[in-house]
Amino acid sequence: MSQQTPPETAPSGAGRGLFVAFEGGDGAGKSTQARLLGEWLSEQGREVVHTREPGGTTLGRTLRELVLHGEDGSVSPRAEALIFAADRAHHVATLVRPALARGAVVLTDRYLDSSVAYQGAARELGHEEVRDLSLWAVERLLPDLTVLLDVPTREGRARRGDVHDRLEREADDFHDRVRRGFLDLAARDPDRYLVLDATRPADELTAAVRARLGSLDAHPGGTSGVAGAGR
Template identity: 80%
Template structure:
């Protein structure tokens, strides 16, 4: 065994850029808010990279199909957690870190908090176990800011209407546990989160997100007037 002291496993952001994750239950409006923030940042002249998990890379799209669009019961809980971690490892190494190093603002629809909430809390695999797995996969990279759009299970289901993937088809009790998992994460690290009531009007939510992001942008050395490479 080595007697060297391991480094701090958590690293905020990376490179010159800003890393912002949008989290929340299904139907919370993450994609909408990421799109609105990205459009505003682009108008300000910043380079923006949009991505999502799973599915931000070619490998990620294949994993997404396996995990989210298979038959119910086709993926066991531990296999589900490992597949999401594999996607995340590849996603960060091949897309997120390079974009941050170029000075981009990287906006991701879901990141490691989703694994902690869905597999750690709702699947009862353990908060710390799933968080540690994801941190190992991404070599400690966490967002500079996580926007948590808080939505009750019933409202999320109503917004999704008839379109449901394998996780979305879970009972409201499952999604209640997901919601509680997200809120616990935000309570543990309030400086890294902005928690918003997702039942509010989209433009009001977008304004609140812009207010918080403006503070980060003012302190960052971001690339400007560069065409972003989305996923």
């Protein structure tokens, strides 16, 4: 598998808010960390918008059901990539950008790096092609920070238990390719990523994310960093 090339574009600087994406394999704890960070940011007086991909909008929930829980359980790899890109385009246009424009902190459980890792790397569609498709869909919007929660494939599977969607049911070698895809992306663009060992205790992970947010005090668009983020 070829190494991933990070998108050459700017973060959400056109807006005044803060855009944070949580990425990682299935079972990494993305929703938990997004929730914990959101609770803390709300205590700091920030408006927090929680969302996810796919499924952050009404259209997204319909697309999520089709691609992850469809009746026949089969979606071709290219159709899968296009469905995720369609969800992402609508999600950004109708939810993410408006929230950033009014100064909110947007916390998303998955964003375009998931497509690069799952469809580009694991489905072997080509990371450049999948990346470019997603960048076109979102008009080149990138998060200010991407938190990558890295978890070994077997650990992720054990955490998920017995309930799996269509992607979670894929074999371990598929999820190993996903993991390598994420790590390749992070290695090539360390300024945008915070890579954390997701087997660490949840409170340690949350503290690490808060500390990294404290370094974003020169946020594009004139928004200062989160007060007290390093504490």
